[in-house]
Amino acid sequence: MAHVLVTTDYLRPGDTVHRLLTDAGHSVAYDPSSGPRREADALTLFDGADAAILASEPVTPEMLNAATALKVIARSGVGFDSVDIQAATDHGIWVCNTPGVNHHAVAELAMGLMLTIARRLDAVIPAVRSGQWPRTAGTELHGRTLGIVGFGASGRATAELGRAFGMEVLVSTRYPGQDTEGLEFVDRAVLCARGDYVSLHVEATAGNHHMVDAGFLEALKPTAVLVNTARGSLIDESALARALDDGRIAGAALDVLESETISGGSALRGRDDVVITSHLGGQTVEARQRAGLAAAENVLAVLAGDTPPSPVNQPAAAS
Template structure:
């Protein structure tokens, strides 16, 4: 997001003053708190908004996450402080779905290994695997997983899915809905598309990897905390599973001493799945609209209980911080 872009123009047309404070790289707690100190509302990326950070922002009344996952925000603390927290469901589903297929293809045909080896002066010729006829297991059935389904099927893949979505919402008759043990046992590729919650944290650990095929590959474009990274590194290093392509990790950027480093078969990318030009533009504009609606007491995608009343008192001129 940049000064003068569509989101910025939208907010200014709605009477808000915008301040851009990019927070890239390693997250610094005090720097994050300082960025929100005088803001009435904020469009945020992945930076963590702890209870302490929120408490140090006395004017803050609305936070909009310009994506789907909001696990980095202390939503209960926001609710206690009367701060509305919103996300943008499905805003980057197509971008993440296409990226997921890219990771599948790269893993199946050893594309990263091949390019790296050629750059190093060798000429590898190991055969890859075709996706046609393979089984893809989806953990979750939200907007992104649903967007993955037709792309995978276009390559001739069989699709399994395990989800807590109610039966009446499982409308795709071409998807085989199964319990997690069956999915792990049958899938050639396991792709994660579920939110990080207390129930899903560490869901894919040693027991899950032991249940998977030795030829299986893990794909994660959701949240790093869903995977036990130590168990994953051990499983790939010992041949328990074939490999993993990760767009997300538990600590971002990847820590120098991460157990995922130096493991043949594990490829880590820099959280790019939702970062297409189209998705970024849509997220900025939709996020700006949600922020404006939240300040007016009419959020459309609120995930917190601390909703701002329509008649709440606030300054005539608000400051909307964009990330």
Template sequence: MTRRVLVTTDYLRPGDEVDRFLREAGLETTHLPMAGRRDPARLVAALAGIEGALVANEPMSADVLARAPELRAVVRTGVGYDSIDVVAAARLGITVSNLPGVNANAVAEYTMGLLLAGARRLVQSARGVANGAWPREDGHELRGSTLGLVGYGASARAVVPLARAFGMHVVCTTGVTVRDDPAVRFVELPELLAVSDYVSVHTSLTDRTRGLLGESAFARMKPTALLVNTARGAIVDEDALAGAVRSGRIAGAALDVVREEPLPPDSPLRGVDGIVVYSHLAGQTAEARAAAGRQGAEELVAALEGRAKFAVNADLITHVRK
């Protein structure tokens, strides 16, 4: 019997390289691109008879997973996997994999783009010109400033040489025990917040990091500081951030990710001068997408054969679905 797999990542299409690879591996593919929010019932229906899934930020809750009795492996075409209940998956014998570092270069370059845009107020300038004005406010140079990295994963490590090339000093706070980068000074979070001109978030979303940057964190930052987030929106308390920027407690924020995507009409981030929200594009380059699709397909085939390389819940699984 042919095994069936579901592909929801929106840039993967029937007949492309990934689709051909999966079919050559003996799998029957079904594509249901995720574009915005999706009713969980529709996802459950799509998972009927599916053994493996190659997914975007699909919200795969415990309820959804429990209602997909044939599902054996889920692979995220990216790094973050907080949209998947990995504990529930493990309990059901489903492996969940991500692709660590697959888009690190893309995220690092994008981070530098946000830093430059924020330092020189490029979005505000372009907006002003579009509205008939001719803004001429001073910006700031990155050279000589301090960049604080929250997290030391692949994307943060890729940022370091780029920031150093711009003449920035780099500090970092992390729980990683191996800290062998002489270009980085490792500090605790309170010191990082106090000394940084730019704070860039690169940590994963966990119970510990949810709401990590809130009112008390913003109170420690310089009033001239800019917050950049390319990690996960829920790491930042958005109400506290909006209040901090409105009051001048910090200068502004460039956010590629937000708590709820797409950004809802009633978000506290809307209409705040100094806060610019982008549409989750940090890892979206042609090169990163090609790598993610290819590596994701390889991991899915491997997982279905019981040899997943990047399973994030392997240590929790006590049985594997047959």
């Protein structure tokens, strides 16, 4: 019997994931966290754990040094930039994610953010709740140009929805793939010059850190809206705030920030030209269910001595 630690806050004792793990003969413990853990707590998080299902909390080399029994970290989501992959690999620990579980949810939120900005729903809804009756004139998405940076699963799903809204869809990517009818593939400079809405759908890698910098923002139309449902590290938030202050772009709709805790500072909080949601991209009932089950399948495979279905590394001990 192995011991599985679960920190993903929407996974609960008695749910489908719990039953899947316990039916396989494993014990399960839960330790969710709504914010950063104290250093001492983080260093002992994996004590006694053979496997862990985690949300997006950081996993440092120091934590992995103390994780003497850990064999697998399964992210209940697509991104894995919160885990030190090299340290995990060096310790012989599999790191897995759950690709394909939330791209429709992310795409729908991206379109929802665009609609919120276009129709000023962020201002209208609270005004009506307070007894006002604003008749704000918004704009339509139909006929506008949607620029999509990155063409993975969520980028493709967003492109499909953009076309359904009657938008002209531009894509900047190194990997066009197939099923691209009705899309125009352009370089990033052309996309920035033409996009009314520019939506980010790339991974958080070292090369993509602050890819949206002053130069990127300068290349956008002054009427453009930046949308980010990917990772907060893609945007230089200070540069974005300056661009908004100077009127170089019209607004931003962000589901992710570099610091997502309540106490985390950001020059973008509290602005009328920025809509911020609380990292809700994959937070649908359907996506959560798919993510939890996929994470559990990765854990069960490793504990059974098999290669997990969706690894993001090749641990030294498994080479």
